[in-house]
Amino acid sequence: xxxxxxxxxxxxxxxxxxxxxxxxxxxxxxxxxxxxxxxxxxxxxxxxxxxxxxxxxxxxxxxxxxxxxxxxxxxxxxxxxxxxxxxxxxxxxxxxxxxxxxxxxxxxxxxxxxxxxxxxxxxxxxxxxxxxxxxxxxxxxxxxxxxxxxxxxxxxxxxxxxxxxxxxxxxxxxxxxxxxxxxxxxxxxxxxxxxxxxxxxxxxxxxxxxxxxxxxxxxxxxxxxxxxxxxxxxxxxxxxxxxxxxxxxxxxxxxxxxxxxxxxxxxxxxxxxxxxxxxxxxxxxxxxxxxxxxxxxxxxxxxxxxxxxxxxxxxxxxxxxxxxxxxxxxxxxxxxxxxxxxxxxxxxxxxxxxxxxxxxxxxxxxxxx
Ligand code: MG
Numbered sequence: 001x002x003x004x005x006x007x008x009x010x011x012x013x014x015x016x017x018x019x020x021x022x023x024x025x026x027x028x029x030x031x032x033x034x035x036x037x038x039x040x041x042x043x044x045x046x047x048x049x050x051x052x053x054x055x056x057x058x059x060x061x062x063x064x065x066x067x068x069x070x071x072x073x074x075x076x077x078x079x080x081x082x083x084x085x086x087x088x089x090x091x092x093x094x095x096x097x098x099x100x101x102x103x104x105x106x107x108x109x110x111x112x113x114x115x116x117x118x119x120x121x122x123x124x125x126x127x128x129x130x131x132x133x134x135x136x137x138x139x140x141x142x143x144x145x146x147x148x149x150x151x152x153x154x155x156x157x158x159x160x161x162x163x164x165x166x167x168x169x170x171x172x173x174x175x176x177x178x179x180x181x182x183x184x185x186x187x188x189x190x191x192x193x194x195x196x197x198x199x200x201x202x203x204x205x206x207x208x209x210x211x212x213x214x215x216x217x218x219x220x221x222x223x224x225x226x227x228x229x230x231x232x233x234x235x236x237x238x239x240x241x242x243x244x245x246x247x248x249x250x251x252x253x254x255x256x257x258x259x260x261x262x263x264x265x266x267x268x269x270x271x272x273x274x275x276x277x278x279x280x281x282x283x284x285x286x287x288x289x290x291x292x293x294x295x296x297x298x299x300x301x302x303x304x305x306x307x308x309x310x311x312x313x314x315x316x317x318x319x320x321x322x323x324x325x326x327x328x329x330x331x332x333x334x335x336x337x338x339x340x341x342x343x344x345x346x347x348x349x350x351x352x353x354x355x356x357x358x359x360x361x362x363x364x365x366x367x368x369x
Contacts (some may be wrong), residue, residue: 001116003081005039006073006105008066008364009354013051013297013326020325021141023167023197028054031295032062034363035330035354036069036104038081044115046081047331047354048107049299050100050267051322057195058242058268058294060100066363068101073366081109082116084273099246099270100294106271107303107350114349121303121350125276125310132343133308136161136191136290136318138325141168144175151180158340161189161318163218166206167197174209181213189318193218196242200229207234216261224249228258239263239290246270250278254285261317266293266303275307283315292320298334302350305335305342329355 013031021027033051040046055061075094079087087109091102114121122128137159139147151162164180166173177192184190192215194203203220207230218239220230231238241263244250253259262282269275275291282289291308293300301323308319321337323329331352335342345351 001044001080001082001112002041003038003076003079004041004368006069006076006364006366007037007362008069008104009035009037009359010062010066010363011035011297011328011330011358013328013330016325016327017140019140020138022165023141023195026054026056031326033297033330034062034065034069034104035299035359036108037354038105038108038112040081040112042116044112046108046112046115047299047350047352048104048111049296049330050104051294051296051300052100052267053294058100058245060267060294064098065101065104068095068098069104069364070366071095072101072105073364076105077366077368082113084109084113088271088273099274100267103267103271106273107266107299110272111349118348120344120346120348121272121306122310122344125272125306128309128344129311130309130313132338132341133305133316134161134318135159135321135337135340135342136163136189138163138320139165141165144172144179147176148179148183152183155184155188158338160187160340163191163193165195166192167194170198170202170206173206177206177210177213177215181215189216190214191216191218191239193239193241194220196222200226203230204233207236211236218263219243224253224258228256231258237261247274247278247281250281254281254287259287261288261290263290263292266300266307268294272303272307279307279311283312288315288317290318290320291316293322296322297326298323298329298331299350299352299354302331302334302344302352305344306350308342309344328358330358331355
């Protein structure tokens with residue numbers, strides 16, 4: 001099978017809640033998602049998606065996805081999309097860095113591999129462990145009372161795992177964590193995600209003030225070294241996210257016992273191929289994972305479900321159903337959450353078909369010849 005055409009479409013994804021806010025006054029009201037379509041000489045089409053969390057979360061942005069695809073795409077015409085390891089090596093030779101640009105292509109190639117073999121992507125990733133996987137709900141940064149009310153609302157919808165956006169004023173963050181934990185039941189999971197928003201002294205004050213609670217601390221500071229400095233002085237379970245942006249940082253963090261849980265995001269690592277490598281390393285070292293992406297719609301939600309269901313349940317901390325946060329569907333057939341859990345449908349590939357009416361004209365169109 002050979003790639004004959006690559007097209008990319010821009011789809012705006014407004015939020016059900018109107019906006020999504022996190023540390024440092026950052027926020028997004030409408031997500032800029034790119035749907036990637038890979039055509040082949042055998043008539044099969046593969047679908048992928050890339051959706052940065054605005055331009056100021058990771059070194060990635062919506063127009064950057066499309067610009068990168070226009071640069072990289074011509075090199076991929078004629079490549080075998082089902083040979084995902086050689087294809088990823090080739091993408092790295094043609095465009096240094098920019099893993100998020102490659103993520104949508106890689107996702108579409110796994111979709112094609114599944115369609116070519118008649119297997120769900122989860123089977124290609126190693127096989128399905130469980131019927132469904134647990135979701136977490138991210139709670140946008142607000143006043144403590146509002147965040148507690150939102151947690152109560154989402155808990156009534158079936159979620160049992162919550163990620164609070166903190167990383168603001170440390171005293172306010174202590175109240176946020178305390179008020180939310182108070183309304184949760186034993187067994188419910190609470191993560192306080194600072195999204196790099198604290199300096200070390202602030203992180204240590206917060207961690208000390210909530211040390212009596214059942215709560216995880218996530219990515220308190222900007223750099224790995226700062227986070228490690230906090231980690232060494234708290235007994236609370238520790239999550240790393242932004243600073244683990246590849247396999248080498250992951251290996252360092254594992255060897256230095258810098259975290260108990262890591263958040264693996266598809267586009268942060270550059271696609272399913274690289275996420276699978278990171279996932280399997282985490283399994284081998286007893287690290288739990290949240291499997292997700294920076295953001296996304298239906299195609300990314302489906303990819304997350306396939307990755308999560310092929311991950312050993314004891315290592316899967318949680319995953320995300322981004323398609324329930326946004327008001328527009330960019331594909332049909334994606335899994336939808338039920339009682340705070342997600343499960344794939346037994347179809348070849350990712351099991352989704354783009355909602356073509358929502359896509360408009362392609363922003364990138366690279367054709368053989
Ligand atoms: Mg995070």
